[in-house]
Amino acid sequence: MDYIFQLASQKAVVIFSKSSCCMCHAIKRLFYEQGVSPMVYELDELVNGKEMERALVRLxxxxxxPAVxxxxxxxxxxxxxxxxxxxGSLKKMLKDAGALWL
Structure with a gap:
């Protein structure tokens, strides 16, 4: 689980996703449409993706x-x-984290 938090702290917005997940696609699109460029980890494309999934479940x-x-x-x-x-609180969170400047 420490590895998840280490990855999550490397950019203002981090999304753990799967490339075939429709809800993941919708969440990523929500951020992109607001001008946010999240770091996205597609767990189904990573060698240690299953291990990361288990850590997210423990969380x-x-x-x-998707986990944001x-x-x-x-x-x-x-x-x-x-x-x-x-x-309306998502925009404030994104500004506070430095993901949005407007």
Whole structure:
């Protein structure tokens, strides 16, 4: 799990994803459309992807993707991110983490 947090702290927004996951695609698109360029780890394309999935499950992500970290902090999965977007607090979090400048 330490490895997950190490990766998550290397950029303002980090998304753990799978290339075949439609919800992952929707979440990535949400960030791209706001002008955010997240670091995306496609777990199905990584040698240690299964190990990373197990770590995300231990963190409370079940299913493990998409898992979003902002400013090195685990924010949540699809429902959490969409709720933050709807109530307007996602943009503030992104600004505070240095992912948005507007």
């Amino acid at each position: 409370g992500c079940d299913p493990p993707v 970290f902002i400013g090195g902090k685990f924010i949540g999965r699809t429902n959490n991110i969409l709720t933050l977007q709807v109530d």
